[in-house]
Amino acid sequence: MSPGPGEPGPVGSVTGVNASEIRQAYLDFYATRGHAVIGRANLVPREDPTTLFTGSGMQPLIPYLLGAPHPAGNRLVDSQVCFRAEDIDEVGDARHTTLFEMLGNWSLGSYFKSEQLPWVFEFLTAVVGLDPSRLYASVFGGAPGWGIPADEEAEQLWIGLFSGAGVEPTVLDAGSKQRAAAMGIGDARIVRYDESQCWWSRSGPPDTMPPGEPGGPDSEVFYLFPQVRHDPAFGVHCHPHCDCGRFVEIGNSVFMQYLKTGSGFELLPQRNVDFGGGLERIAMAAADSPDAFAVDLLAPLMAEIDAMRPARAHDGNRGAHGGGARADDRAKRVIADHTRAVVFLAFDGVEPSNNTQGYVMRRFARRAMRQGLYLGIESDLLAALSDVVVSIYRDAYPELGERASELRGVLEREEALFRKTLARGVRELPRLAEGRLTGEAVFKLFDTFGFPPELSLEEAASTGVPVDPAWEPSFQGLMDEQRQRSRTAAAGMFKGGLADHSVSTTQLHTATHLLYKALRLVLGDHVVQRGSNITPERLRLDFSHPAKMTPEELEKVQQIVNDAIAQNWPMQVKEMTPEQAFGSGALGAFGDRYGPTVTVYTAGDPEGDWYSKEICGGPHVTRTGELGRFRIVKEESSSAGVRRIRAVLE
Ligand code: SER
Secondary structure, three states: OOOOOOOOOOOOOOOOOOOOHHHOOOOOHHHOOEEEOOOOOOOOOOOOOOOOOOOOOHHHHHHHOOOOOOOOOOOOEEEEEOHHHHHHHHEEEEEOOOOEEEEEEEEEEOOHHHHHHHHHHHHHHOOOOOOHHHHHEEEEEEEEEHOOOOOOHHHHHHHHHHOOOOOOOOOEEEOOOHHHHHHHHOOOOOEOOOOOEEEEOOOOOOHHHOOOOOOEEEEEEEEEOOOOOOHHHOHHHOOOOOOOOEEEEEEEEEEEEEEEEEOEEEEEEEEEEEEEEEEHHHHHHHHHOOOOOOOOHHHHHHHHHHHHOOHHOOOOOOOOOOOHHOOOOOHHHHHHHHHHHHHHHOOOOOOOOOOHHHHHHHHHHHHHHHHHHHHHOOOOOOHHHHHHHHHHHOOOOOHHHHHHHHHHHHHHHHHHHHHHHHHHHHHHHHHHHHHOOOOHHHHHHHHHHHHHHHHHHHHHHHHOOOOOOHHHHHHHHHHHHHHHHHHHHHHOOOOOOOOOOOOOHHHHHHHHHHHHHHHHHHHOOOEEEEEEOOOOEEEEEEEOOOOOOOOOHHHHHHHHHHHHHHHOOEEEEEOOOOHHHHOOOOOOOOOOOOOEEEEEEEEOOOOEEEEEEEEEOOOOOOOHHHHOOOEEEEEEEEOOOOOEEEEEEE
8 A cells, every 4th residue: 555645654663774874974975085074063053143053054164155264175074963943833744854964065166066966976876875766856947037047067967967877867947846836747857946946045045145145056856755645735746846755855966156245146256065965864765765753863762752652542543632643643753853853952052941042942842742741641751752862873973972961951850840830730720720610710820820721621621620611712812801911012113014003904914914924835935025015905015936926826825814814813912032033933024123022923823833923013903813805906026036915805
């Protein structure tokens, strides 16, 4: 039986491929080609205040890519532990993780494409042993608007490499991801994409790059897992950049030779190569397993989580919560991913707190523990898993072994704190409930003790306390009132492109937030708000996107916004530091200046996942259900690379 879309089957069965051997083989391969092996950088960038975490191997090397001489020379290789907190919502499927190791090699003005691409191919096929007929390559198809030509050299190199390996090197000019999904790739082996896919900089495609940022065309290698069926939710046809999991990107060579200026691009003083390859993903390909959690860097964590589950809840098909095997797998993956990330953050000196990196770390730890409760694991989760993380990585990072008990302590303390919050809620619940759990009691437990509402319900059920059937509306009412109170303080701080603060302008303002998120979901994260203007009659949103939107895309966006309205989510408002806001995934207008605190509006399930989160001065409606029906009236060009949508509420 072939597995379902994006689902490789049972998780946690170890593949037999040793990822540590792949790491070492990669370092050796490039060392014998004149590269100095450099140590990994700390997960907290020391010199770079623009970002909370090291999210790619090139980040610590920016000054050298811009031309400063590196003390170890102009050919470097490493394995960099990376953390991308912004990917938190993707975790749970078979291949996304927030922490990963990126194998990287760099040419700082030394070699270029004609060395790099053959080496990548040789490493993957001859050293790792991947079947060349499972590999696909992408090349940059050009960005005429920026005066940057297509990468014909990379294309010719790939044609030669595939032919040499006996694989027909058919080329397809796909342009955008949307176009590739619409037409399919047929028997193409090398796919040209535009700058929305085949361009790399820290901030994304050319139009999102601030002046002074380096970037360039890239060429990715993908591995095909034919055993994964294409999921049409991601587009009609599958293609290398499809997100269904059939193709997995295992490496990316960036030809970093451009610098963004105020008006366009200029050439950097040197032509650089920046290669990044996900170690877990290469190991998945080596094992021909579409499950990252079966790789030996994660599988022992999955096994330990299984071993920790109470016997009754652990029969494969029926979790403690009745959510089924698939929901259990998601929970296990979240725990494995988040705990591994938290251990490495502790390793790099982060302590859980309510600020910046510490805040993100705390959020990850608590999310892992919440998922643990879901699986029936009520104690000793983080510390036990911390030992497993150490045992997986101690050979590659000996200091991890030396500091094992210190790291265990950090996690133990954080777990104790969270359990105390929970215990206090459990203790207070009978007193506050007075024989019956009302919405008011649920609110008090949440507001005063941080005790999540669904745990109140579970606790009441397990201790035989009856629950007021009308608890939810009364709980929501109290939450709304509290939000209203904090909102009064926040309102009027910014005008935010609003013509006035009338009811219909306020409704359209909330609709603008829902729209912005829907655009990012449908078109991708390159969509950045460029401006907005809202009157009582209509909203107008300008955003970066290289192409005219198709009728299907517009229909999808409209549907997502209307679904968000139908959910009747609260618009929660919170004051926090800008670091906390960005650390928790909030979007803010790029380039804005922020004071010591900002106001963040979040639409979504207050105890589940949020949908949209933005730094914003308000005002907003209390719940998304107040908006009525959302309709897009027009989509047009606003300026180069910027689209404009007008929409109304009916
Ligand atoms: N900087 C590129 C990436 O992160 C390649 O290392 O994908």
